[in-house]
Amino acid sequence: MNSEPDIAIIGAGAAGIGAARRLGQTGLSVSIFDALPRLGGRAWTYKTSVGPLDLGCGWLHSGDRNPWTRIAEESGFKVDRGLTAWGRQFRNLGFPKAEQEEARRAFALWSNRVATAQLASDRAADALDPDGPWTAYLQALSGYISGDELERISVKDYAAYDEVSTDCNWRVPTGYGALISASLPAGIEPHLSTPVEALTTNERRIVLQTAGGAVRARTAILTVSTNVLAGSAILLPSALDPWREAAARLPLGNNEKLFLEIVGDSPFAPESHVLGDPHDPTTGTYYIRPFGSPVIECFLGGAGARVAAAEGQRAAFERAIGQLASLFGSSVRDCLRPLVASDWAHTPSIGGGYSHALPGHADARVALARPFDNRLFFAGEATHTSDFSTAHGGYESGIRAAEEAINALANDC
Structure with a gap:
């Protein structure tokens, strides 16, 4: 040395x-x-029997201006620029189309209040409709985006990110x-x-x-x-x-990932997505069979990630399987196996x-x-x-x- x-x-x-x-x-x-x-x-790509899985960052956000896109291509890493399933609820399971539209309108209204600074404070929660039915949904989104609830998010900070981000969210298949x-x-x-x-x-x-x-x-x-x-x-x-x-x-906010392996026959379609429960701020969001692989990625943010960190991985896996079973039917329990999970909250050098x-x-x-x-x-x-x-x-x-x-x-x- x-x-x-x-x-x-x-x-x-x-x-x-x-x-x-x-x-x-x-x-x-x-x-x-x-x-x-x-x-x-x-950034941690974990090698498993079903292929490489990103336990940390997994998306080239703003991929059209992201320097890692250039580095990937110069280094021989493939970049997948295809459309993803995020934002779509597979077969509208547990989240009827009319409710999805209402939830999107609620997010759009909240985003407009944030973007136009129609607030007396810098607290993102103050942009919520106090009588709105979609607060739990918006808190779940805040957990995925920022790792914490809206009460602890700066409007100015959130808007700075939102202003420059693009819709190009790309992937590196090998991690x-x-x-x-x-x-x-x-x-x-x-x-x-x-x-x-x-x-x-x-x-x-x-x-x-x-x-x-x-x-x-x-x-x-x-x-x-x-x-x-x-x-x-x-x-x-x-x-x-x-x-x-x-x-x-x-x-640092709280964000964790759980990966479930799919074994045998199942109703899970490649490149599909479901939100577990839009009325639960601790809900997981599930990306199903990315690149066709036999795996489901559960992403947890904010309150959901804190629950997983507090209760442990076994309970977190069971909760994720339970949410999927409530959407796809109880029979899917037989074809889902816990594979690997992150634990960023308890990693001393990160936290x-x-x-x-x-x-x-x-x-x-x-x-x-x-x-x-x-x-x-x-x-x-x-x-x-x-x-x-x-x-x-x-x-x-x-x-x-x-x-x-x-x-x-x-x-x-």
Whole structure:
């Protein structure tokens, strides 16, 4: 391990890999560290008997402008640009067409209030119709989109994302996580299962304490999640308290995935989708047989993901199977088997899904992205002002932080 690199990168997710890709072109010495035993962070393609499954990010959101689309094609990864089944309820099961139209109108009205700033506050829940019958549905959507309930979502923050996002949601059949973890440039050796336990800035160098020894870097790029930065996993100097406070205003929401294997004959059609219960804010949403594979992906957000984290995977799988049985008939229980599930809430080096700004604190993203002393730089999806909660926002923030570090070192000569 190089104990005195020019630049140390803490975190080997999309942001850390983005920074490494930019720095790999400079001739500077770079060391990258991650507490996990693998690359990718919240991008994780898990290999199973039915094929690769993304336990973290799985969609190239805004694929037409997403830099990972270009990287995928340059690296030989296929990008599927086909239409997806999201937003359609298979055979209108449990969600009659008339109710779907009503629910969509409720979401459109809420979105219009948010977009046109017809609110006295910055709290997304204040855009709800207090007498509307679709609050539970909108809270479920908020869980999928932001990882939390509308009471804890900043309108300004939500609108910033919504304004720039496109409808191009594409996929990498072999896995988005596989693409990201394969994109670390040659020549930069990752130090995995190597958590940074403490960071000090009171020397001429940034000193990182790891289980493998001390690392004294000229500069460092910190890409850890906001929950880690605001917490106690890494001992940080008091001079960084403003950054920790900004991170606390950008908490990770709760998002988890469960995958069920389909065995034998079943009524599940390839590339179809159902929402479990539109009147339950904790409901799962189910993508059925992606690319024709014998699997169902259950996505949980907000309250639903918190229930899964609290009750455990066995209960979460049973609840998902129960929702599917209520829609497709009890016989489907015989052809569904728990396969694999995420547990981001209990992963110490992450601590949740993706960031959202608390009401009144959208500007914390800018505060979190500020360099410290022109020696310590911050990246990660939470530091992006519009593409937060995405792997491409993380990647772009890594590029930005790398440029800042390059300029700092150039001026330090």
